[in-house]
Amino acid sequence: MRFFECGIRYEKTLENGMQKKVTELYIVDALSFTEAEKRVTEEMKCFISGEFEVVSEKITKYSELVETSDGDKWYKAKVNFITIDEKSGAEKKQAFFYLIQANDIDHARKRLNEYMKGSMADWECEALQETKVMDVFLYSTEEQKDKEEDLKKICASPGIQKAAKRFVDSIPDGQKVTISSSGFKDAVIDKTHGHEKDDA
Known part of the structure; x- marks a missing residue:
C-alpha cells in the first residue's frame, strides 16, 4: 500500500455563516491513483453534504503513520537512520518520513520518541513540522487482508508470472x-x- 495525499475542494460554511470555497488535504492508503480517488470520495460523502471534487492527488513519501487517540493535528517528521560504512568508516544517513498525529509539536516529538524507542538503529529527527492534512483514512485490518488476498491472486496469474x-x-x-x-x-x-x- 501507498499513502496518497488528496485535495478536496468544496463550499464550506464558516462560523459567521458565510460560504467559502476551500481545499482540504486528506491521506488515504491505496494501490493506485484511481483507487485513492474512489476511497477519499466515499469517505468524504459522510462529512460533506453538498458537492465536492477531488482536485489533486499525489503519492507521499510517508513510510509509516504514528496515530494517537488524543491528537487533532498531523505532523511530518524527517528521520535519518545512521549507519557506518564498513569500508570507509564514513557515516551514512538514510531519510524516512513519518506522519504523526498529535495535539502540538511537543506532543508530536514525544510520540515520535515513544514510537522509535524499540529501534535497533541509531536515528535522529532532522525536521518536524505541522502539515495541512485534515484527516487520514486507512483500510481496516479485514479490508487490508482482503486487498492482500486480491494482490496474491493477481500475482499468481500466468500472465503476471511470465512478465516477472x-x-x-x-x-x-x-x-x-x-x-x-x-x-x-x-x-x-x-x-x-x-x-x-x-x-x-
Missing part, C-alpha cells in the same frame, strides 16, 4: 537489483556470483 520472469531474465549476470515500493517490503534480485554461498 521476463524482467528477471533481463537483468544481466553480476548485478543486484532492489525494487522498492511504499507499503511493501523491498524485493531483491541478486545475480552476483557467489551470493548463494553467502545466503547459506
